[in-house]
Amino acid sequence: MSPARPPPPTEGPWLEAARMFARNPSAIAGSVLLALVLLVAIAGPWVLAADPFELVAAPMTPPFTAEAWLGTDYLGRDVLTGLIYGGRATLLVGAVAALLSVAIGITIGATAGFYGGRVDRALMRVTEFFQVLPALLFAMVVVTLFSPTLLTVTLAIGVVSWTGTARLTRAEFLKLREVEFVRAERAIGARNARIIWGVILPNALPPLVVSATLAVGVAILFEAGLSFLGLGDPNQMSWGLMIGSSRQYLLSSWWAVTFPGAAIFVTVLAVSLIGDGLNDALNPKLRER
Amino acid sequence: MNAAPAQAPDAKPLLEVQDLRVEFRTRRGAALVLNGVDFEIRPGETLCVVGESGCGKSMTALALLRLIPSPPGRISGGRVLFQGEDLVTASDATLRQVRGNRISMIFQEPMTSLNPVFSVGEQIGESLRLHAGLDARQARARAVEMLRAVGIPAPERRVDEYPHQLSGGMRQRVMIAMALACRPDILIADEPTTALDVTVQAQIFDLLRELQRDKGTAIMLITHDMGAVAEMADRVMVMYAGRVIERGSARQVLDAPQHPYTQGLIECLPALGSSQHDDRAELTEIAGVVPSIWELGQGCAFRERCRHALPRCAAEVPPLVDIGGGHAAACWLRAGDAAAEQAR
Numbered sequence: 001m002s003p004a005r006p007p008p009p010t011e012g013p014w015l016e017a018a019r020m021f022a023r024n025p026s027a028i029a030g031s032v033l034l035a036l037v038l039l040v041a042i043a044g045p046w047v048l049a050a051d052p053f054e055l056v057a058a059p060m061t062p063p064f065t066a067e068a069w070l071g072t073d074y075l076g077r078d079v080l081t082g083l084i085y086g087g088r089a090t091l092l093v094g095a096v097a098a099l100l101s102v103a104i105g106i107t108i109g110a111t112a113g114f115y116g117g118r119v120d121r122a123l124m125r126v127t128e129f130f131q132v133l134p135a136l137l138f139a140m141v142v143v144t145l146f147s148p149t150l151l152t153v154t155l156a157i158g159v160v161s162w163t164g165t166a167r168l169t170r171a172e173f174l175k176l177r178e179v180e181f182v183r184a185e186r187a188i189g190a191r192n193a194r195i196i197w198g199v200i201l202p203n204a205l206p207p208l209v210v211s212a213t214l215a216v217g218v219a220i221l222f223e224a225g226l227s228f229l230g231l232g233d234p235n236q237m238s239w240g241l242m243i244g245s246s247r248q249y250l251l252s253s254w255w256a257v258t259f260p261g262a263a264i265f266v267t268v269l270a271v272s273l274i275g276d277g278l279n280d281a282l283n284p285k286l287r288e289r
Numbered sequence: 290m291n292a293a294p295a296q297a298p299d300a301k302p303l304l305e306v307q308d309l310r311v312e313f314r315t316r317r318g319a320a321l322v323l324n325g326v327d328f329e330i331r332p333g334e335t336l337c338v339v340g341e342s343g344c345g346k347s348m349t350a351l352a353l354l355r356l357i358p359s360p361p362g363r364i365s366g367g368r369v370l371f372q373g374e375d376l377v378t379a380s381d382a383t384l385r386q387v388r389g390n391r392i393s394m395i396f397q398e399p400m401t402s403l404n405p406v407f408s409v410g411e412q413i414g415e416s417l418r419l420h421a422g423l424d425a426r427q428a429r430a431r432a433v434e435m436l437r438a439v440g441i442p443a444p445e446r447r448v449d450e451y452p453h454q455l456s457g458g459m460r461q462r463v464m465i466a467m468a469l470a471c472r473p474d475i476l477i478a479d480e481p482t483t484a485l486d487v488t489v490q491a492q493i494f495d496l497l498r499e500l501q502r503d504k505g506t507a508i509m510l511i512t513h514d515m516g517a518v519a520e521m522a523d524r525v526m527v528m529y530a531g532r533v534i535e536r537g538s539a540r541q542v543l544d545a546p547q548h549p550y551t552q553g554l555i556e557c558l559p560a561l562g563s564s565q566h567d568d569r570a571e572l573t574e575i576a577g578v579v580p581s582i583w584e585l586g587q588g589c590a591f592r593e594r595c596r597h598a599l600p601r602c603a604a605e606v607p608p609l610v611d612i613g614g615g616h617a618a619a620c621w622l623r624a625g626d627a628a629a630e631q632a633r
Contacts, residue, residue: 012451013406117360178358180401186356188389188416188467191381202406 027277033270044084100158105165113173172204206282309367410448530590537616
């Protein structure tokens, strides 16, 4: 690669970060991978109209055969179909749960950091309460209390994983609320809501974007973990469910576990690469390099 | 020095501050950082507030708009009357209507006073959207106008730039444009040139004077630079350790300072172009430092550093006494024989 000369800064900091991101090979690799996974999950069901629960061939048909390209599991369900349809559920749960966790985290962290004092102390006690609960155990309790559907699984993951974002947001708000431009904003007569969402949050966003991206990877792993333990939605094919249901047959039909496992691996890797790329692009201290 | 104030000296004050007190809660107890500050700002004039770091200048400015970081600070007494309304007790909604609209403020550090993630046009336009109800397009057009008014070249292009693309002087101009966008009655400028080059300082002062002439804005200029005072002030107020110790017209205070502290401040100025042949003449200084809030005791806060300290200075705080023509000083040397001073 030719030594990249920084372009004359004529754009906003976000555009500049985007340019930075686009020059980072591993970030690009992550984006391409994620785009592929998304493409398969979104467009796949149109190309390959099938029921992932349907028995299509003899149980444990090995992969790379005419009946089933990626083989069938112990019941004779097609692994490829499962991958495509399961990807939808996995990615959806991952994205929505991450969104939920970030939304809760930012709201609580911003309120605590901005108002400080008693509000801060109260909200931080709540955060600590959620932090000391073993997350997976807590999510299992939530899922078993209600019936395990895609929605309850998503909610459970969102509710147990927001504490990190809340602490990060609070720290950023504590740092930024006494900054001069925030005072200047107050001096022109802006109300608190405007200062929180319109002034401080945009400045606190870089680390939060990174954390939100990584939260997607964590949520996907969480969903897989719950499904593996049999606490996922049994009527909804997902990668975790595929691994979980075929785990006893790992030695006799490795493909039924390996392919969905690889899919999870690739997706989480892609998300992490993107998160790292965003971190480099948005962190002004690393930008000097 | 401006030859004549824009208004007659007895014009009705725009802003009246009475016995303003601000305290900060600390681990060692409540610290009174403003202790009974009284002053007024008249329409169209420039009031300079002078004093060393930590004397309460900036705190006074912040207190006017209730911008003191709270906790730990709070206004513990006094009134700030603006158009008949006491801003100390006014509702938040009323206060928001005053802030940035009727009274606006520019800060010391142009580097950190602008929001790095928004373009300067968006930031100038914001107070217009808040107070004048303009939509985004109108606000932008007005922002371009304001940038032109504060002397920024190619304002149509600059309006979309971000703070990091501007020099310190330009940023301070942007701050001024923001502050003046709603044509406020009063502009509070808290050391607006401290962070800038000397040449840029002069430009900023020229700009402020020009805008004041055009728009009739009263300016409260906070500074520790006596040169700036000589250049800008109609009236001067000198603060020390949270109190006003001298005030009067610029001529009165600069030509005949009454408080030993004010005299010291003026002596500290190098006499450029004066009759002194000895061009390496040593600069005088005021010995010592401003006492900490905890060392104030009961007497005059300046007594430890004062050449003329009397026994009385250690016992009682001197009141701010009028010594004629609106010139007042808080010193036992003057209070005792104010009449004699006038005769001098």
